[in-house]
Amino acid sequence: MPAQKLTTRQRLSQVTRQKLMGRMKLGHLFALPEEKFRELVSELENDSLFKELMQEWKVISYKKFPGVRAPSSVQFDEKMVPSRQPFDLEALLYKYPESLPILKKIGRTIG
Numbered sequence: 721m722p723a724q725k726l727t728t729r730q731r732l733s734q735v736t737r738q739k740l741m742g743r744m745k746l747g748h749l750f751a752l753p754e755e756k757f758r759e760l761v762s763e764l765e766n767d768s769l770f771k772e773l774m775q776e777w778k779v780i781s782y783k784k785f786p787g788v789r790a791p792s793s794v795q796f797d798e799k800m801v802p803s804r805q806p807f808d809l810e811a812l813l814y815k816y817p818e819s820l821p822i823l824k825k826i827g828r829t830i831g
Contacts (some may be wrong), residue, residue, distance in 0.1 A: 752760065764770055774780040813820055 749757070749760075770780065813823075
């Protein structure tokens with residue numbers, strides 16, 4: 721009986737260790753800069769084994785997350801610095817009147 725408890729305890733600690741390692745790897749993956757993450761995904765999707773597992777064996781499939789939209793054509797550049805010049809909201813609204821509802825929505829969301 722003690723041997724069975726020991727193996728069960730060992731198995732549980734091994735499972736716990738594997739889960740923790742998986743979570744750590746996932747954390748490192750999500751911490752990658754957006755460009756490196758995109759490169760990694762592209763590299764994986766172009767791999768022949770990935771294609772075989774997805775197309776022939778149907779082991780891998782795509783699933784959209786609810787509430788996630790496709791990326792816009794504008795890319796975020798982390799190196800950009802805010803302008804030191806004064807911002808003219810009236811000129812922006814005059815030039816782009818369709819931006820007013822968006823700005824109002826942002827204002828309501830932020831508070």
